[in-house]
Amino acid sequence: MARRSVPHDVADLGLAEQGRARIEWSDRGMPVLRSIRERFAADRPLDGLKISACMHITTETANLMRTLHEGGAHVRIAASNPLSTQDDTAAALVGEYGISVFARYRSDRAAYQRSIDATLAVPPEIVLDDACDLVTALHTDYTDLLPGVRGGCEETTTGVVRLRAMAAAGALRYPVVAVTDSPTKHLFDNRYGTGQSTVDALLRSTNMLLAGATVVVAGFGHVGRGVAERLAGMGARVLVTEVDPARALDAVLVGYTVLPMADAARVGDVFVTVSGNRDVIGPSHFKLMKDGAVIANAGHFDIEVDAAWLVENAVAHRARVRPNVDEFVMSDGRRLMLLAEGRVANLAAAEGHPASVMDISFAVQALTVEWLLNGGAPAGGGVLEVPAEIDREVARLKLAAFGVEIDTLTDAQAAYLTSWD
Amino acid sequence: MARRSVPHDVADLGLAEQGRARIEWSDRGMPVLRSIRERFAADRPLDGLKISACMHITTETANLMRTLHEGGAHVRIAASNPLSTQDDTAAALVGEYGISVFARYRSDRAAYQRSIDATLAVPPEIVLDDACDLVTALHTDYTDLLPGVRGGCEETTTGVVRLRAMAAAGALRYPVVAVTDSPTKHLFDNRYGTGQSTVDALLRSTNMLLAGATVVVAGFGHVGRGVAERLAGMGARVLVTEVDPARALDAVLVGYTVLPMADAARVGDVFVTVSGNRDVIGPSHFKLMKDGAVIANAGHFDIEVDAAWLVENAVAHRARVRPNVDEFVMSDGRRLMLLAEGRVANLAAAEGHPASVMDISFAVQALTVEWLLNGGAPAGGGVLEVPAEIDREVARLKLAAFGVEIDTLTDAQAAYLTSWD
Amino acid sequence: MARRSVPHDVADLGLAEQGRARIEWSDRGMPVLRSIRERFAADRPLDGLKISACMHITTETANLMRTLHEGGAHVRIAASNPLSTQDDTAAALVGEYGISVFARYRSDRAAYQRSIDATLAVPPEIVLDDACDLVTALHTDYTDLLPGVRGGCEETTTGVVRLRAMAAAGALRYPVVAVTDSPTKHLFDNRYGTGQSTVDALLRSTNMLLAGATVVVAGFGHVGRGVAERLAGMGARVLVTEVDPARALDAVLVGYTVLPMADAARVGDVFVTVSGNRDVIGPSHFKLMKDGAVIANAGHFDIEVDAAWLVENAVAHRARVRPNVDEFVMSDGRRLMLLAEGRVANLAAAEGHPASVMDISFAVQALTVEWLLNGGAPAGGGVLEVPAEIDREVARLKLAAFGVEIDTLTDAQAAYLTSWD
C-alpha cells in the first residue's frame, strides 16, 4: 500500500495489524472523538494543515491522530516518553493509517532527539505538546520555525506552568491553548483518569491489598484529589502532603490526614507522588520508610522521586522482582519497592487513561486545532484557556454518549440569571 | 451604658445577654477571625471607616461586626433575610458591643425597606452585601451616595452573577470583591457549610431516615456538590438535576444518577433545590410527586420552589405539622411537605453554617475590607476576585487552628516550578 | 371518654392532643408496623393478653403500644430512661388511646421504682424490655410473678449480654427473644438509626462543622460501625478504639485509624462512646484531651463516660452553655464539653431513631409477641433468636414500603442451592 511510504521510525511494522485491533477497541470508548472524526472526514476542515506532535504513543493518541488526519491534516508525531510508547500502536499509525510516527519503546536520549528533529523536519503550523518538548525545541534549536507556527496545545499541568513562566518572561512566541485547564478535561483526565490508572498500576505491579493500607498521596491538586478518592474508595487510609495551604485545607475537610512528608514517611505502606514538582520523596524520606514500602510516581516526569539516589545508595538492587517493581535494599536491611523506575507509573505499569477519559481530552484538542486554524486565538505568545464553547460542546457530546438527559433553562430562568434590576 | 445609645431597631434589647453568650460560643469556632480581631484591636487599621452591611443577623456575622468595630470602623447593619434574624444576636450587637443594627425576626417588606434606609443613613465608604441588597439600593434609590463608596464585598454566588451582569452592562459603579469566589471560602461555605446545614435542616424538621431515601438535588454547583456529598454520606440515594452539561457530567462521574426534574419528580422522597435559579420545582413537578414527598430549598431566595402555587392550589394547607414543616394536600389526596415555606431551609430550619465555616468567609471579608481601604482595588465598577494573598493567609491561619502542619517548598522546588529552560 | 380512666402517672394529660399529632406523624414513617396493626385490629390475635413493658416513651413506642392494644392486649408501660420520656406522648397514650403509662420526663430514682411497681401491678404474661429493667425486677423483687410469664422481648444488645449471662448461670426463668439480634433490626436500628441520630445530636447540640473534625468512635460493633459511617459521611476523620481484635481489624480494613484510647484522647475533637461497656472514657483520658473537646455517649447507659469524675473534679461546671451541652473547666484551663450529662445523646439531645427505623424493630416485636403467645418458644429460661420467618416477613414488608421489587428464585435455582450430588 502507498500508505506505508510515509516517513517513519518505528520498532516493527509487522505489529501494525495487532495495533489496529487495539486502536479500534479504544475507539469504542471514544464516542465524542469519533463523532468529531466523522464530521472532519466529511468536511475536511484541516485540509493541508501541517501538525507536529510530541505525545504519549498510545491507542487513544492514535485516535486523535486519525481524527486530525481524516480532517485533512499532515501529521508528524514523536513520543513524549519512550516508556509509554506502544510499538504496535506506532506501527499501526504508520502502516494502517498512513501517519508519520517517530517512536520506539524504551529508546534512548539520542533517539529521542532524532525523533524531535524528524517531527519538525516539516515546519509545523500547529504544535501539540505533552509537557513542552516541542515548545522547548522550537524556542531553542528551531527558532527559525517559530514564525510559521499559528498555535499549539499543551496537555499537562506541568507544561502549562512552564508555558506561563515563559509567557511572563516574554519568551513564548506563539499562542498555546492550555488543554489541561479545560474544566471538562480536568474532570476526566486529571481526576478520574489518573485516579483509576494509578489504582490499576498498583494492583498490576504489586497485587497488594489496598484495604487497610496506609497510602501517602503527595500533592492535592486535581490529580492528587483523584488519586486520593480512588485509593480511599479501595479502602486505603489516605494521608496527604501538600505545600499549598488552600489545597491542604481542602484535604483536611474531605477527612484525610494531612501532614508533612517527614512524618508520613514513617507510616506509609504506599507512596504516590502527584505534586508536579521535583524531589518530593528523597533520601531523608527513604531513611524513615518501613520495610516493604512501595513508591510510585503518578506525576509527570521521573523527578518526583529521587530514584537515582536509590540506585546509587542501595546495598542491593533487584530489578523486576515483579513486572515494573524494583527492590532496593537499604544498608539496615529495609527493602523499598520502586514502581516503573520512578517514571509515570499509571502509564508505564498500567495502560494509562481509559479510552473514555482521553476521549474528552482529545476531543477538546481536535476542536481546538480547528479553532486555532480558524483564527480563534489572538496573535502573540500567550497561554490561552480552552474556549468555553468547546468545553461545553464536548461535555454535551459526552453526556449524550452516557445516555444522560438533562434539563434546559426556560426563557424565564435564563432571563433571571442575567437580570439585576 | 453609653453604648446603648447607638441608633438601632431590634426586637428586644433584653435579649442582649443571652445573645452575647451565643456570640461567644460561636467565637470559639472562629479562631481565624479571632486572630484578625486581636490584630485589629491593637492596630485600629479601620479607624473611622464607615461601613454599611446587609447580611444574615447571626452570631457569626456578629463576630465579623465586632472585628470591624474593634478595628475602628463605624458599622451599620440590616438583615438580608428576616427569617434568619436572631433577635438575641441583634440585641447583643447593640447592647453589648455598641453596633447599630436594624433587624427583627420575621419583619415585613416595609420594615425591610426602613432597615435599608437606616443602614444607609450614614453614607458608607465600604458596603458588605449578602445578595446585592445594598448594591441594588445604592444603584436605584441612593445613587447620590455612590461617589463616596470605595468598594464592597458580596457573599453569595447569586449576588455575584447579578453583579457581573451589572458590570457587563456598565452599570456597576464601585468595585466589589466577590468573596464567594474565594477558593477557600468556596470550600467551607458553599460546599461544606451548606452541605452540613442542609442535612441538619432535614433532620430537625422531619427526623426522617436518610439512609435508603431517594433525594433529588437540583443543581450541581459548589453548593449542590456539597449537599449531594453529605446526603450520600448519610446513606441517601442521590439523584441530580442540572442545566449545565459540564456540571452534569461531573455528577455522572461521581456516580450519581443524573436526569431531568420531570423524571426525578416521580421518584424522589426528598427534594433539595440549590440551583440559584427560579422555579426549579413548580406545578408540573408537584403533580408527579409521591405522597409524603419533602421539599426543601437550600439556594438563596425563596423562588427556587414555587411555594405560592402550593398555597393557592392545595385543597388543604396544614401549617407546621412539625416545626418548619407545612403540609399541602393535593386534590388527589397526595401530601407534599414544604420546609420553611420554601425559604432557605438551612438557615430557617437549622442554624445556618457552623461558626468554623463562617470563620473563613468572614476572615476573608475582614481582610478584604482592610485591603479595599488600603487602595487594593482598581477604580471603577468591576467585580474583583479575592486577592490570592488574602486567600492563602486565611487558609494558613485555618490550618494552624486545625493543628495541621504542611510542607514548604525548598528553593530548588520553587525554582523548578517557575523554570522552563 | 371512658378511655381516660385507665391507670396512669404522666406529667400533664393536657398534652395528649399534641402528643397524638406527633404519634400520627411517626406513624407515617412506620408502614410495616401499620400494616401489622391493621391485621391485629381485624383479627384480635392478642385478645386479653397481659403485657408489661419498660421502654423509651417515644412516639414510635406509642405506635407499638397501639398495635398491641388494637390486637386485644392489656398493656402497661414504664419508662426505661426518664430523659427520653416525651410527656406529650405519654399523655396521648393515656388520653387518646387508653393505654396505661407510668412515666414522666426527668423523674427521679424513686419515681422510677414506683413506675416499675405500677407496671407489674397486673401480673404480665409477656414482658417487653429495653435493657432488662423488668427482667431484673421480676428476678429480684417480683419472683412470685415469674411462673405467669410466658416470654419476653429484649431490645438492646447490652440487655442481651446480661440475659445470656443469666441464662448461662441458670438464673433466667422465662424465654426472652433477643430482638436486637434480628438481622433486619440490626441494620436499621443499631447501624442506620443510631448512626443518623448521633450525627443529629452532635449538630443540634454544638452546630460544629464535622468536616475535617477528628472524631473518636469508641467501639466498633454494629452501632459503632453505623456511627463511624455517618460521621465519615459528614467529612470527619474517624478514629476507632476497640478491645476485640476481629472488630478492630474490620475497622482497619474500612480505612479507619485504629488506636488505643490513650492515644486517641490527645487528638480527638469529638468522642462518641458506643462500646456497651463502662468507663471507656475516664479520668486518665480527660487529662489528655484538647481544649474544647466534645464528649458524647451513644451507648446504652450513662456509664460509658465517667461523668461523675468531671462533676467532682472540674474547677468549674457551666451547665447548658448550649442546650444539652455542659462545660467542665479543668484545673489547667482546658474546657471539656459533655453532651446530655453523659446519657444517651442521640435520645436525649436529638429525637432518637427515626420512625422508619423503629418501624422495623417494633414490627419484629409485635410479630414476636404473637409468636410467643402461639407457643413458638420452647419452655424454660433461654435467650432465643428472632424466628427467621419473622425477620424475612418484616424485610419483605419494608421493601414493599420502599417501593422496591426484587427477584425470586426459580425452581431450578432453589434446587441448585440445596443440591449436592
Add this chain to the structure above:
Amino acid sequence: MARRSVPHDVADLGLAEQGRARIEWSDRGMPVLRSIRERFAADRPLDGLKISACMHITTETANLMRTLHEGGAHVRIAASNPLSTQDDTAAALVGEYGISVFARYRSDRAAYQRSIDATLAVPPEIVLDDACDLVTALHTDYTDLLPGVRGGCEETTTGVVRLRAMAAAGALRYPVVAVTDSPTKHLFDNRYGTGQSTVDALLRSTNMLLAGATVVVAGFGHVGRGVAERLAGMGARVLVTEVDPARALDAVLVGYTVLPMADAARVGDVFVTVSGNRDVIGPSHFKLMKDGAVIANAGHFDIEVDAAWLVENAVAHRARVRPNVDEFVMSDGRRLMLLAEGRVANLAAAEGHPASVMDISFAVQALTVEWLLNGGAPAGGGVLEVPAEIDREVARLKLAAFGVEIDTLTDAQAAYLTSWD
C-alpha cells in the same frame, strides 16, 4: 535433590525457580501464616499427618502447603479449577518444596479426574476443599476411604451450602469446618479480597473507565457487598439485584438502587455475578442488554452466567478481542463482552486474592488442621464453625502485622459485661 522424587503431574518442572520467586513474594504479604509456619517448623505438630487437598494452585495456596509440610504433614494437592492453576507455582511446590501436586493449567475433565484420583491415592486423614471436590469424590467413588478421614475444611460459601444440605440429609460422613464462615476470613476474603480482585479483573480486561459507569452487582452477600463497595469506590453507579429480602433491604440502606435483573439488564454497562447460584444472567437478559455491555462472573462456578447460550446463539463470536474478553455479536448487531468465558473473573483475569487476604484464610486453615488433629471436632458428619479462639488468634496476629495496637478490657469492664445483678 531427593525432593524432586515426590509423585506429581505438573506442566513443566523447569518453571520451579520462577515459581519459587513468586511464592516468596506472596510470603511477604502473609505475615500471619509465616508466623504459624515458623512455629510449625519448630514444633512439628502435624508430624506424619496425611492431608489431601483440592484447591486453586496459586502462590498463596503454596504457602499454606509449605506450612503444613513444615509442620510434618504429607500433603497431596489437586487443582479445584484448571483455569486458576499457575504452572510455575505447581512446579515450585514439587521441585523446590517437595510437595506432591497434580495440576496443569487448562487441563481437561479427564485430567481433572486423574488428579483427584492421584490426590486420594494415599488415604487422607485431613481433607482440604475449595468447593467440595474431594468431599464429593469421597462420598461417591471413594467411600472406602471415609472411615479414615478425621475431618476437613471447606473454603467456599457455595461449598458450605452443599455440605449443610448433605449434613441435613444425613449423608455427610466426617466433620467439616466451614472456614468461609470465620468472621475474620469473611472480612478479608469474601469482602475485601474479591472486591479488589474484581476491580482488578475489570481494569485489566477492559481498561474501561469505571467512574460514571452503571454496574449491576447480582447478589448482595458478603462477596456482593465487597464488590459493590469497591465499584462504588471507583465511581461507578451501583445497581444491586437480590432474591433475599433482608439482603436487598441492606443494599437499599447503603444507598444502592435495588431492582430485578430484568430491569437492570436494560441499563447496565457492566454486570458482575456474585450470587452463588446458577443462571443469574441468561437469555432473557442478554436480549435486553446494551451494545457493548460487559459481563463478568465473580461467584464460584461458571454457571452464574449462561455462557453456553451465548456460544450457541451469537451470530459471531470473536475470542480474546482483548486478553480474557470474548465478544459475542447478537442477531440485532449488539455486542456483548464476556470476561474469562464466564469463569471466575477475579481468578482467571486477575491474580485472585492479594496475598494478605489469603494470609487470613490460610492461617485459619492451618490452625484448624492442628485443631482437628488434636481432637477439637466432635465425631460425626457435621458442618462446624471455626473455633472462636482460632478466629481471635488470627485477628490478633494480623493486627500486629498492621502495626495496630488496641485497648484491652480492664477487670472491671470484663466483670461488667458478664454481670447482671
